[in-house]
């Protein structure tokens with residue numbers, strides 16, 4: 135088990151979680167669906183193997199919306215206050231969790247690997263220097279360090295065999 139450990143929680147404090155190791159990747163997504171779901175300009179999600187995510191307290195509620203690909207995107211929220219905590223996306227399903235970085239106790243401890251779907255961003259949003267930006271998606275094989283790309287491939291293989 136990797137030694138980096140981060141904790142986070144919802145706005146009311148009932149739902150707490152711990153996540154171990156470094157994320158496989160961190161995306162700052164500006165797509166119109168993320169804008170709608172968050173009511174904001176974009177979302178920052180850190181993707182982990184679901185087994186590295188431990189729920190410490192609280193109850194969750196699950197909300198299913200359609201992903202851009204047409205599959206089911208499951209948003210897991212605090213049952214008490216409704217804060218969106220993490221998501222399961224169609225391709226990797228329940229094997230992976232895309233955790234909202236803003237729910238971390240120390241959100242500054244992660245930096246996005248990429249800004250994605252910047253073609254849909256609100257016109258006044260300025261993109262940060264030093265973070266690669268993509269009109270839509272990127273190729274993980276090209277962007278991610280080999281060790282993290284291997285983790286992603288293992289997850290994709292698991293999800294394909296479910």
Ligand SMILES: [Zn+2]
Nearest residue numbers: 144146212215
């Ligand atoms: Zn809550």
Ligand SMILES: [Zn+2]
Nearest residue numbers: 163164165168
């Ligand atoms: Zn998005």
